[in-house]
Amino acid sequence: IPHIAQQCMSSENSPVLGGAIPALEILMINWKKLAENAPHCAPFVAVGLEWAWKYFMHMGETCTYIIAMFINPTIRLSWIKDHWSISEAEKA
Numbered sequence: 001i002p003h004i005a006q007q008c009m010s011s012e013n014s015p016v017l018g019g020a021i022p023a024l025e026i027l028m029i030n031w032k033k034l035a036e037n038a039p040h041c042a043p044f045v046a047v048g049l050e051w052a053w054k055y056f057m058h059m060g061e062t063c064t065y066i067i068a069m070f071i072n073p074t075i076r077l078s079w080i081k082d083h084w085s086i087s088e089a090e091k092a
Contacts, residue, residue: 017068021059022079028052066092 031049035042059065069079080089 017065018071021056021065021069022083024052024056024059025083028056 028049031045031052035045035049066080070077077089080092084092
């Protein structure tokens with residue numbers, strides 16, 4: 001699962017800031033699925049999700065990540081349109 005998230009952050013061999021929000025969202029979605037499919041892992045996944053959510057909320061307090069997504073020609077606003085609610089997109 002972390003490898004999938006890492007791929008969102010990569011542009012060949014260099015991490016790109018525009019991939020931070022999608023990478024973290026993919027990571028959290030996959031961890032939630034892991035907890036559902038492997039209940040014995042759920043307590044451990046919950047700790048990771050708590051920290052991931054904390055960082056995700058912190059990312060929402062700054063415009064840097066949204067701007068980085070917008071200026072990246074491979075992302076632009078497509079991630080926001082495809083994965084966020086209307087109210088979240090308007091706030092961004």
